[in-house]
Amino acid sequence: MSGLAPRHIQNFSEAQEVTHHWGYADRMVPCTNDAGSCEYLDVVYSAHDLGMMYSGIFWLTIGGIFLVWALGRRLFPAREPVDDLLAQLSPLQKKQASASLESQHRPPPKSTLARAWTTLRTAVRSHLLPTAPLRPLFGTTTRLQLVILGFLVAYLTLWSFLGMKYAKWVTPVKGLADTFNTRTTLGPWADRVGVLAYALTPLSILLVSRENLLSMLTGVPYTSFMFLHRWTGYIILVQSVLHTLGWILVETWLYQPQPKVWNTWVAQLYAIWGFVALGLLLLLWVLTWGAVTRLTGYEFFRKAHYVLAMVYIGALIGHWEKLQCFLVPGIVLWALDRLMRLVRTGMLHSGYSMETGTWGFRAVQAEAKMWKDAELGDVVRLDFAHVQKPWNIGQHFFLCFAESSIWQSHPFTPLSLPVADGTGKVRHSYIFRAKGGETKKVADLLAKKLAESTAVTTPLILQGAYGENVVEGLTQDCSVLAVAGGTGITYVLPILLRLVREKPAPGRKIELVWAVKRTQDLQWVEPEMEELRRLGTAHDLRVRTFVTAETAAVGSEQVKVTGEKGKTESEDESDSAREASVGSGGDDHRPDVTAVVDGFVSGVAHGSTRVFGSGPPGMVVDLRAAVARCNAAGRVWKGEERFDVRLVCDDRLE
Incomplete structure (x- = not known):
């Protein structure tokens, strides 16, 4: 206390009482200094006491x-947009009404309250979704x-x-x-x-x-x-x-x-x-x-x-x-x-091994493939199956490459659909570009192994899953546009794989736009793309790829999967593809995100629109601006729900 006495100009020898102040030095009363000093001390202590109270109010x-947010999520969970009148019908009447609406390719009408809420969200999105100004600062x-x-x-x-x-x-x-x-x-x-x-x-x-x-x-x-x-x-x-x-x-x-x-x-x-x-x-x-x-x-x-x-x-x-x-x-x-974090990792990797017949902690062995690219960085694909509970689509894992360093881990989004097989295993597939740092070290280690053998594995330690379920609340009347750049395809692929494995929804529109640097990049996810083409015929799925860094490329390759012909068609730079690409060569062969989003939304027949995006920051910025412009509160209020456009991005890029 003596160390604080000079600062607080208090006379401890003449004090008759000590008053305690939370978070501050005790005060000696009565004050025996001059009137100005005593008044100053009154201000010091009252200001501090109020500051502690304001800090409490801040945290409250x-x-x-x-707390209100959490209670609201549980008391009023997200529901399908069902009209209040339908909610009052008997189960048989609901079934008949839903069948009638489905045959007309139209979703149930919304109540006035639900329509007002959707309109408000659309208005907020149109103003607050774009990237903030002063980008160098924020x-x-x-x-x-x-x-x-x-x-x-x-x-x-x-x-x-x-x-x-x-x-x-x-x-x-x-x-x-x-x-x-x-x-x-x-x-x-x-x-x-x-x-x-x-x-x-x-x-x-x-x-x-x-x-x-x-x-x-x-x-x-x-x-x-x-x-x-x-x-x-x-x-x-x-x-x-x-x-x-x-x-x-x-x-x-x-x-x-x-x-x-x-x-x-x-x-x-x-x-x-x-x-x-x-x-x-x-x-x-x-x-x-x-x-x-x-x-x-x-x-x-x-x-x-x-x-x-x-x-x-x-x-x-x-x-x-x-x-x-x-x-x-x-x-x-x-x-x-x-x-x-340690508990999560232990739960993922500890247990009984059927192969060795022992209990313990063990890393998973991932099969590795590699695409060499001296200019942009090699691309590595890892595949393995692991016994665990399936994660939610859109979540990511932190991967520790045990052969390189157990002290580092990096976030990666699985491109595989989280579905457990008969043995309880869930397949993981990851893609990453090794530009430098830890991923470069891993790629170099795998390159040495691949030079000696065609089948290469590497031990991984997982931590996760983290993130949100990006398909929560995705209704069957909601059309889906996926826009990806490079390895960002891993974020949107599971969404599309889930959609094509579901029962087709009449009138739903689904489209993928993927920009890559090299033609060989299309090989990264060839099995998954083949599944999209095979199952997408029943969903009228449209897939468009753009090769941006090869002068030999025409500009874009468009693959349209149609349910009418029941087969896959490939087209070179069709009229619609030309509208979505600019320039005449090199890096200019990339999708015009604004044209892509505008064209997709204008073609939606009914229901709302969901846009999923992942890629370079510049692409995400353009995507936000394009989606914000498409959100039109006035038109949503009038029943044109396609202008209720929600964007879900891989925000790990922020």
């Missing part, structure tokens, strides 16, 4: 939002994420300034004639900002956890919280800098005599830990720079981020241990996330 607000995130960030910043700004008396007090320095301290609300305000920075720390950890509590409550994949995690860290950095600058100004300029006051203050242990924490936070920020990440490698950034973050939290406790009520939960969340 966050908890309330996610990346390829959506306007919706930016709006959420704006609300968070405004909310925190409000709590940073609310409830404080803004004034200046000139007070004498004991023992020094004609020497005065200038006390202002800068000190209490700097403390308030510091408290809010502490309060945000567990939120930052909660947003980045792979075993994400928020995802469990809302169904939103953890990857969707990455943008807010990054910007919450930036907010904490700004708050920490303002807190530090505020007290540096106080201790070097407003308090007298100098430099004695500064030298005494900066030598205190809590001040030293404060500077250490700020230095670690600045280092964390520097490591997020794109140039630094490219120089050091993503894996170094990830591991360094973990270590520095934990050391930073320790420094915060050293700086002001009375606020560890905000920091201990963050450490617990981080530890639970790591523990649950």
Whole structure:
């Protein structure tokens, strides 16, 4: 307490009572200093107490939002768009009504309330789905994420300034004639900002956890919280800098005599830990720079981020241990996330082996194929079957390549349909391009093996599955457009495979548009594409591929699967394909995403439209803009549901 006494200008020898303040130093009452100093202390303690209360309100607000969200998902789950009158019919009447509507190739009419809700969602999507402005600053995130960030910043700004008396007090320095301290609300305000920075720390950890509590409550994949995690860290950095600058100004300029006051203050242990924490936070920020990440490698950034973050939290406790009520939960969340990851991996890989007759932990052996590409990077395909519960379409796994490094894992989306066979095994198939880093090391190891043998396997350790079920709520009257670039085909293929294995839905439109660099790239998923062509005849499935980096290519190859002829037709640059490609050679032979989406939506006969996309960030940005333009709330209200266009993207690209 004595170390804090000079700072808080309190007379401990004359105190009659001690009042406790959560998260701050105790206060001695009554105040026996001069009137200005006593009034200043009143502002200091009241501002802090209100700051702690505002931090509680902040967390109650966050908890309330996610609690209401979670309850809403369970009390009002997503349902098929059924008219209220149909819900009141007997089972036989419902069957007859549904059969009549199906024969007319029309979905059931929506109630007024359901139509209003759909119209509202369409209007929001049309404005908030496109990529946010200032892309160099915000990346390829959506306007919706930016709006959420704006609300968070405004909310925190409000709590940073609310409830404080803004004034200046000139007070004498004991023992020094004609020497005065200038006390202002800068000190209490700097403390308030510091408290809010502490309060945000567990939120930052909660947003980045792979075993994400928020995802469990809302169904939103953890990857969707990455943008807010990054910007919450930036907010904490700004708050920490303002807190530090505020007290540096106080201790070097407003308090007298100098430099004695500064030298005494900066030598205190809590001040030293404060500077250490700020230095670690600045280092964390520097490591997020794109140039630094490219120089050091993503894996170094990830591991360094973990270590520095934990050391930073320790420094915060050293700086002001009375606020560890905000920091201990963050450490617990981080530890639970790591523990649950180990549990997931153990559950996937531990059990009884029929081959060896033993129990234990074992990696899976994946069969490998490779397509050499010296310019763009070799492409590797891995296939294996594993006993487990099928995952949801759209989810991804983290794969650890045991032959290369057990300390690294990378996220990959299975291109296979998650269906268990008679023995309980589910087939996994993955494709990745080895551009550098760990994937390049793996590709080089496999290349050496393939040079010696035609059948090559590599051990894998899986962790997952993570992400959302992208086909949840996909009704039979919903038309589906899949747009993929390169290895992004792995994200959309399982969706199409599921659709073609289902009973055909009258009037549903299904189309795949896939852009690749080389003609040989079409071989990556040849078995799956063959299945689409074989089963797609009953679904009027249309498949269009574009080769973008070979000057010999005409521009695009179009394969249309039609139910009328019952066979596959191949066409070279038909009129419709020409409309969807631009330029005359090389990289210009790529699909015009806007034309693709517009053409698809205009051809939908009835029902809503779902667009699935995965590929380079530029393609995803264009796809968002195209889908947003197609969402027309007024036309949806009038019953033209094809303009209710929802986009589902592989947001791991963000």
